[in-house]
Amino acid sequence: MRTLKHKARQPCPAGKRSLAWLLAVLLLALPLYAEPAAKTDQRTRVKPGWNMFSEQQDIELGRKAAQDAEKQLPALKDKAVNDYLNRLGARLVRHTPGHRYPYQFKAVNQEAINAFALPGGFLYLNRGTIEAAENEAQLAGVMAHEIAHVALRHGTNQLTKATFAQAPLAILGGMFGGGGGIVGQLAQLGIGVGFTAVFLKYSRSAETQADVLGAQILYDAGYDPREMAAFFETLAAQNKQRSIEFFSSHPHPENRQERIMEEVRRLGGPRANARKDSEEFHLIQERVRSLPPPLKPGQKRRDSGRETTGEIKRPALPSDRLVRYRERDFLIYYPENWDIYERGAGVTLAPPEGIYSTRQGDSVGYGVMINIVELDDPRALLDESTDWLLEQLQESNPGMREVSRRRIRVAGQRALQTKLVGDSPLPGEREIDWLYTLQRGDDLIYLIFIVPESDQRRYRPTFQEMLESFRLR
Numbered sequence: 001m002r003t004l005k006h007k008a009r010q011p012c013p014a015g016k017r018s019l020a021w022l023l024a025v026l027l028l029a030l031p032l033y034a035e036p037a038a039k040t041d042q043r044t045r046v047k048p049g050w051n052m053f054s055e056q057q058d059i060e061l062g063r064k065a066a067q068d069a070e071k072q073l074p075a076l077k078d079k080a081v082n083d084y085l086n087r088l089g090a091r092l093v094r095h096t097p098g099h100r101y102p103y104q105f106k107a108v109n110q111e112a113i114n115a116f117a118l119p120g121g122f123l124y125l126n127r128g129t130i131e132a133a134e135n136e137a138q139l140a141g142v143m144a145h146e147i148a149h150v151a152l153r154h155g156t157n158q159l160t161k162a163t164f165a166q167a168p169l170a171i172l173g174g175m176f177g178g179g180g181g182i183v184g185q186l187a188q189l190g191i192g193v194g195f196t197a198v199f200l201k202y203s204r205s206a207e208t209q210a211d212v213l214g215a216q217i218l219y220d221a222g223y224d225p226r227e228m229a230a231f232f233e234t235l236a237a238q239n240k241q242r243s244i245e246f247f248s249s250h251p252h253p254e255n256r257q258e259r260i261m262e263e264v265r266r267l268g269g270p271r272a273n274a275r276k277d278s279e280e281f282h283l284i285q286e287r288v289r290s291l292p293p294p295l296k297p298g299q300k301r302r303d304s305g306r307e308t309t310g311e312i313k314r315p316a317l318p319s320d321r322l323v324r325y326r327e328r329d330f331l332i333y334y335p336e337n338w339d340i341y342e343r344g345a346g347v348t349l350a351p352p353e354g355i356y357s358t359r360q361g362d363s364v365g366y367g368v369m370i371n372i373v374e375l376d377d378p379r380a381l382l383d384e385s386t387d388w389l390l391e392q393l394q395e396s397n398p399g400m401r402e403v404s405r406r407r408i409r410v411a412g413q414r415a416l417q418t419k420l421v422g423d424s425p426l427p428g429e430r431e432i433d434w435l436y437t438l439q440r441g442d443d444l445i446y447l448i449f450i451v452p453e454s455d456q457r458r459y460r461p462t463f464q465e466m467l468e469s470f471r472l473r
């Protein structure tokens, strides 16, 4: 820490048009919705559209596309995150109608809010989606929507339509029923089924189907399906400011939220004990937020200029004996084997070996920085002034990211605890920063507790004692 897109359907060859066309019109005009079931459960029966492929071919085609996808996408290689996604996914899949596909869920190290599903159950979620969800039910909502695309076979339904436009006779002649790989047979017709192919953009009616079935899956799995509508609503609002990638592959149907809410009513309203959130979701979300951002193609890991250029030494553990530091505005107790470094209105309390020289100057690797800054706008809310402070801190610590924030009390006052991660001056290490902010009049008072990630457990008790001893005068 330092101080301050989509191919137009090709027309059929003229002579062969009539029969093929008639068949296409008949098949594509299959109803979206059938009659509702029983009286108590009036759920919409959503049916898959016309499909020339078998379920087994869905898996074969999806696996090929997944291999392509994984060559192109940066995986978020974090076992805890991927395990969590697969547990949550399995809970939803258990309540999904249709063929039992070998579903698998993987996180992608991309900030854009997006998710996609390939035929046969290969699902990908960008980290941005996990970071943007407000609760577990919202994340489950996006996943249920993607699972519904798989269950309704929207990918191969689109591929059927595209193939039919290109080679109607091959289909009518039953070319795809025989042996040999489906991927090769399609390739012979010049139809690619890779990652950039037809699977990645759905029609608005397919979107509505996925929303409806997704809401049912959520409901049956015990989640509050209204959270899916809430998440899409938040995204749609944000889409006005910056385009949300999710909507380029999943076009936003009109009255999306209303249709989901209608389905919730058909299901008999949300369950009284519907699951909305979990502690685990928030732990995973924090973990995702703390993972290093993706590298751009050809980019090397950024040199923050913060790595120590001197000897790499770790300080002795903080002494149990605390001594008092007193200043005009506050007092705090600190370990007696630490030193005091005063600068302006601020002070740094740190072990002497915990300060490292870097190309950017001295950098605190272990210790506590306390400072008081004057606010431009004393009526600013604590959240706003904390955001402002973070922007200032990020200027000299560009790799720093906020992981979580919560309200607590410090020195008997309302305060915010903000957990940050950044680059430590210790080579190859990440730094954890616990930032505490409180306001008094025109002043913003802040304390930052700094430690490399590998030592955070050893320093937490000392940090906690110091924070509890902090008093304003």
Ligand SMILES: [Zn+2]
Pocket (backbone or CB within 6 Å): 145, 149, 202, 206, 207, 210, 249, 250, 251
């Ligand atoms: Zn969709």
